[in-house]
Amino acid sequence: MDESDRRRDLRLLAEGRDAVFEAVRDLSEEDAARSPGEGRWSVLECLEHICVSEDNFYEALLTRIPRVEEPGRRDREEEIIQGAPLRQERITAPERLRPTGRFASLADAVEHFSRSRARTIEYVERCDRDLRLYRAKHPTFGEITGEEFLIIIALHPARHANQILETREALRPSSANKRGA
DSSP, rough: OOOOHHHHHHHHHHHHHHHHHHHHHHHHHHHHHSSSTTTTHHHHHHHHHHHHHHOOOOHHHHSEEEEESSSOSSTHHHHEEEEEEEEOSSOOOGGGOOOSSSSSSSHHHHHHHHHHHHHHHHHHOOOSSSSSEEEEETTTTEEEEEHHHHHHHHHHHHHHHHHHHHHHHHHHHOOHHHHTT
């Protein structure tokens, strides 16, 4: 990994982490556990998905993405950076990445994510592999390089931070309810 990629990836990892921390800031445990409606995840469930995905993606990056002979092109990286956090299209999470109540509290989930993201950051700080020499299949982006996969890892939490903000907004009482109407 060259230094310009490392700096960019570390910046994206920090942005994804900080987006999650900001999205859950000042949220009560009670509100974190509330679902905004049928078939929609609570904040705690969103955070659980973020944690499980981070761990799964990290493991895949280290062990399950095969090396290839020719490096991948860089041209899709910016497109992925721009698109990964957006929520215009709903994506169904694979069964293994869906929430199942793994965390007893928002605080437990935040702590787990913090440790997992720190581990990913440490990996990037020390990475000496050219991640463009690795390829994987992604359900949304098709064939991706290891570098593109790392960008997805970095920004996946930002996508769900946006979902958390949407959930928080949906849980807010309307102004009519505040007036007692």
